[in-house]
Amino acid sequence: MKEATTTTRIVPDEKGRFGVFGGKFVPETLMNALTELEASFAEATQNPAFCQELNHLLSEYAGRPTPLTYAERLTEELGGARIYLKREDLNHTGAHKLNNALGQGLLAKRMGKKSIIAETGAGQHGVASATVAAKLGLSCKVFMGEEDIRRQSLNVFRMKLLGAEVIPAVSGSRTLKDATNEAIRYWVSNVEETFYVIGSVVGPHPYPYIVREFQKIIGEETRAQILQMLGKLPDEVIACVGGGSNAIGMFYPFIQDETVALRGVEAAGQGVNTDKHAATLSLGRPGVIHGSLTYLLQDEHGQVQEAHSISAGLDYPGVGPEHAYLKDNGRVTYTSVTDAEALEAVQILCRTEGIIPALESAHAIAEAVKRAPQMSKDEILVICLSGRGDKDVLTIQDALESEKGGER
Amino acid sequence: MTVAVNRIDRLFEDRSRKRFIPFITVGDPTLEATYQIAHALVEAGAELLELGIPYSDPLADGPTIQRASQRALENGVSITDALQLVGRLRESGMEASLVLFSYFNPVLQYGVDRFFADLAKFGADGVVIPDLPIEENGLAVEAAKKYGIHVISLVAPTSESRIQTIGEQATGFLYCVSSLGVTGARASLREDLADFLGRVKASTTVPTAVGFGISTPEQVKAVAPHTDGVIVGSAIVLEIERHVEQLKDPNQSKEAVEKIKTFVHQLASALQ
Numbered sequence: 001m002k003e004a005t006t007t008t009r010i011v012p013d014e015k016g017r018f019g020v021f022g023g024k025f026v027p028e029t030l031m032n033a034l035t036e037l038e039a040s041f042a043e044a045t046q047n048p049a050f051c052q053e054l055n056h057l058l059s060e061y062a063g064r065p066t067p068l069t070y071a072e073r074l075t076e077e078l079g080g081a082r083i084y085l086k087r088e089d090l091n092h093t094g095a096h097k098l099n100n101a102l103g104q105g106l107l108a109k110r111m112g113k114k115s116i117i118a119e120t121g122a123g124q125h126g127v128a129s130a131t132v133a134a135k136l137g138l139s140c141k142v143f144m145g146e147e148d149i150r151r152q153s154l155n156v157f158r159m160k161l162l163g164a165e166v167i168p169a170v171s172g173s174r175t176l177k178d179a180t181n182e183a184i185r186y187w188v189s190n191v192e193e194t195f196y197v198i199g200s201v202v203g204p205h206p207y208p209y210i211v212r213e214f215q216k217i218i219g220e221e222t223r224a225q226i227l228q229m230l231g232k233l234p235d236e237v238i239a240c241v242g243g244g245s246n247a248i249g250m251f252y253p254f255i256q257d258e259t260v261a262l263r264g265v266e267a268a269g270q271g272v273n274t275d276k277h278a279a280t281l282s283l284g285r286p287g288v289i290h291g292s293l294t295y296l297l298q299d300e301h302g303q304v305q306e307a308h309s310i311s312a313g314l315d316y317p318g319v320g321p322e323h324a325y326l327k328d329n330g331r332v333t334y335t336s337v338t339d340a341e342a343l344e345a346v347q348i349l350c351r352t353e354g355i356i357p358a359l360e361s362a363h364a365i366a367e368a369v370k371r372a373p374q375m376s377k378d379e380i381l382v383i384c385l386s387g388r389g390d391k392d393v394l395t396i397q398d399a400l401e402s403e404k405g406g407e408r
Numbered sequence: 409m410t411v412a413v414n415r416i417d418r419l420f421e422d423r424s425r426k427r428f429i430p431f432i433t434v435g436d437p438t439l440e441a442t443y444q445i446a447h448a449l450v451e452a453g454a455e456l457l458e459l460g461i462p463y464s465d466p467l468a469d470g471p472t473i474q475r476a477s478q479r480a481l482e483n484g485v486s487i488t489d490a491l492q493l494v495g496r497l498r499e500s501g502m503e504a505s506l507v508l509f510s511y512f513n514p515v516l517q518y519g520v521d522r523f524f525a526d527l528a529k530f531g532a533d534g535v536v537i538p539d540l541p542i543e544e545n546g547l548a549v550e551a552a553k554k555y556g557i558h559v560i561s562l563v564a565p566t567s568e569s570r571i572q573t574i575g576e577q578a579t580g581f582l583y584c585v586s587s588l589g590v591t592g593a594r595a596s597l598r599e600d601l602a603d604f605l606g607r608v609k610a611s612t613t614v615p616t617a618v619g620f621g622i623s624t625p626e627q628v629k630a631v632a633p634h635t636d637g638v639i640v641g642s643a644i645v646l647e648i649e650r651h652v653e654q655l656k657d658p659n660q661s662k663e664a665v666e667k668i669k670t671f672v673h674q675l676a677s678a679l680q
Contacts, residue, residue: 023543025512025539026539027468027539028538029565029589185468185590298517301488301514
């Protein structure tokens, strides 16, 4: 058997480093909580009862395994690779975020915490956390940028309906970055009784590792499903990257499969030649944000820059440190697509498959629209459809109507 | 070349007296105001100044210092300006210990070695980097040693089993975080504060200073017996905020600086 050569190092290492990236760049007040979390996670994942309860919730509550759907009409339309969609949109609450929120929620309960906090951009992680809190009987506060509260009013209402308190972040760009700052500040003040459920593969160690472990089920299922359906691995896998949790979840089980090309797609917003984008891996430099050393959008003095995307879930100036590592070692190719391309992709998927994708996921679709025609008809392309678009329909409507207005 | 004895070490040679340590943000509301206020703080009784480098995402700080950072950033104040301000204070004859406070990212972008070289060049004595715990501070400590600068470690009430290690590695002084949470004034201090400070003192040979949430002369008086220094930040920054418009106006700035000096003098004199 051929041995994998690309990524044989075990990451993260004991210091929480993915190569040079990752680590724990947080105030001393939080260090003990991170150490406890590391130990509790290691203990819980070795515990059969914990694993059983999580698996039970994933299958009977979340609705896993999610299907792998052959996108026949999209494949015909694009005229190239055969396209399959991993249907994370069919999870309860409408996105992959629930996989991780269930895992961390159970962990919080196991650690004896009564309250959880979460930060959210588009609101999918907020909804997932509020859902898990209700299901497990925990109290829940969700930090959300004021601008995102405006853009995602439907999800804000869902969180409140589920019993969570939504706390607006009013500093900076009033988006995910600032919501995360506020969540960390709250956590520093209430660290003894509060569990912080981080929503992506970002933040200080052990979060990027824990979130990956809870999300890798996406790629594990995909791998098994495609092998069962076609008897072979896909040629290429595409996922969108904001913080990057659906992408790591999808990619991780394929890392050792050298024949599988992996592509992460960032938000180019109004274009990578403008200053309105969120293409951290393409245009950022290594720096520290929210406790982790990773690629970061910043100015020459190290001040964090604001990110822009039509998708509230993608406009984050940082990215998970494991993605930074996978970019530098070349195992994953990172590209970006614009707001306009993502909007176009939404319409293509609606028209051909009867699926309204989340704006985040539409970035992965848009990349596939470019890639598939360049591939041969016997090649297989899998797209991670990380979430459904219900939350985004107003944004999509506004954007499409102003586009039409512009043509007048 | 011999490195001169660090001013922080010299200051704490005599531990019979308690030291007052104010924090202000560089460039709040202007670099000139910071220069004037720094001198006023020393005249009011401060012997070590903590000068904050403004940062876009100050996650260990509360709203007061966040706003100060924002005011300074709006003026385009950078890490370079902060270093040069230290140089200007030294040229004007300031002898107090000067410690810069910066989040790690600006230091990383400036270049860790270059940052410590410039701290020494411009006459700073130490640096506090609140998001650089001992697990991550290797590079900074190495550069700091080379240039005779102290990297001030922080220790928190939640540090628990880490207190011993942090205490053993500390140089300059050990910054004891008096309460959980971000910087900012608080109505009351933790009940177990004396016990925590006692454990910290037993872990280290360097002097200790207490900060976070201390804002009144009464609180200064209450913590003084348990420490070698008391740090007050947000309360002073709030006082600066009250006078922002006057501080920006060359005709009124002198009067505003005097008011800040009086306020700080009350805090500093509560110490002895």
